[in-house]
Amino acid sequence: MSISRRKALTILAAASATAAPARAQTGWPAKPLTIVVPYAAGSATDTLARLMAEQLAPKLGQPVIVDNKGGGNGSIAGTFVAKAPPDGYTLMIATAATHAGNPNLMKSLPYDSLADFAPAGFYGFIQFVLLVRADAGMDTLPDFIKRAKAKPPLTSGAGTPSARVITATLAERLGTDITYVPYKSAPQALADLLSGQIDMTFADVSIAVPQVKAGKVKALVMASDSRSPLLPEVPTFQEAGLGQFALDAWFVIMAPSKTPPEIVARIDKAVQEVVTDPEVIKRLRGISFEPKRKAPEEVRPFIQSEIEKWGRLSKAAGIEKE
Template identity: 35%
Template sequence: MRRFTIKALVCAIAFAAIGLVAAGREAAAQPYPNRAIRAIVPFAAGSATDIVARAFADRMTATLGQSIVIENRPGANGMIGANAVAKADADGYTILIGTNSTNAAAPALFNNVPFDMHKDFQPISFLCSVPLIVAVPNDLPVKTLAELIAYARGRTDLTFASASASQRVSTEMLLSMTGMKMTHVAYRQGPTAMQDLIAGRVTLFTADLGVMLPQVRGNTIRPLAVTSSTRSPQVPDLPTVDEAANVKGYELIAWFGMFTPANVPADVVTKLNAAVRAAAATPEVQNSLQAALGMQIAPSSPEELAARVRTEAVKWQEAATVAGIEKQ
């Protein structure tokens, strides 16, 4: 009787194992996606990258039929989150909401980048771009960028904040082109840098419209200029840096794109790209990003995003050189 029981138990375990294998094969055979997708945002909650990620994820879910779960993994100018995606399984269930910081500027700013932005990622689609706003605390005795330049002349006690490559390089370029001297204060998260700007603990902060506009509209900071070559429709009275500082050739904007680990199946790339395009066309995404925050939405093909990354890498290397930034 005891031998029979043992045999029955062994058989039951064997059948259960076979069932699990069969279930796994059945799940694998189901068309992509058949479970939730993880979208890693390499910057903090509340950052512009986070805002873009959530806007697109909400609408892509309707097309894909599966939820996209946002996971914020900030740190090291976005490299921690980007590296997590570069090392993830190439099955399409981990995506990166990348930026110019992670997917263009990193090699120009850092010596030990833990991934190869050209080889370790599969581009999916460009998402959008946005200019930055140069701002100071309300209690700083300047009203314009020209007044700030005059105020900074001869001073060595001024500081500027940054929590990403675009924030740092845009400010370093401004300092280089205007002759201002400020000490760089690095932040892990943009929202923390904003808090210190509002409190007057730093002199200057340059960040994208997504982060800046709520504070500008709430009169908690003083905007001086936009970093694009033309004025922004969201703040039409705010001059460009070229206008405000009387310089020529200054321009630097932030951008966002979607990537997966390299070597994901071609059908996954196609489905994700189609979902991005469908999301970009919805009133929800248009209103939350373009109308409200001044972001220019421009979905692309994977090939177009790959070409942009190559071009932007050269651009950011040149910008870092102009700004006199030494690699860290």
């Protein structure tokens, strides 16, 4: 049976439209991927990114390169990825600080945390802990509070926006001043704590535990609603009488917005295969990272709620945008 030329063209067009996503999915990736890390090498984010890159490479069939672009509270990395070609080859480890904190701490943020990104794999949380030097005479939280209320004010190094907000919240609840000292990364702040340049810092548990075990620092309180399995003796804010408080770091792989949905879905599937692998879970928990699955449709509402949470905390602590 013959068909008209117009009908034939219509059928071919429909077939091409149906096949296009399949070609995009099967043809990608055709070259190495890059995961941009918003903080310096040695940070918890960097450690997690390298582990993720190692695990994603065989699942995606291409090498995955880690590129550290620290500075600007993570906004340098965020801006770079937001403006990258939406082809699935340039990704970012987005964090609570870069995507919930920065909208509340920076007057001029070059990217929109929701509009400029496509969530491509939520994979878990990590906690923060208050650290002081072991020889600082603040062996217990009551010792710390007594010193914090004395003069001169304590100096606190903040290598992430999270550390800054936690410190400001603690100062507000204690009714005292704590001088905020900005750093490009948590490891840099911790290094200056160890050398005596600052009095305290809130660091992620993964970099804190080795120093605690070495006897170089004291861990006094968790900025979370639960204790850390690696520091089970350290109380939470609420247990310490400082009121309910939790500002955990979370991590999600982001692609630029307008990245083809089938590519985003493939990355998300690979990420979830990684964080549900028993051996990977064991490795992640060994650095006090708690893997957690969130479906793609849950991620945007979660980030929106976190932006609002950071706004409330920043306002209560008297932090103005800079």
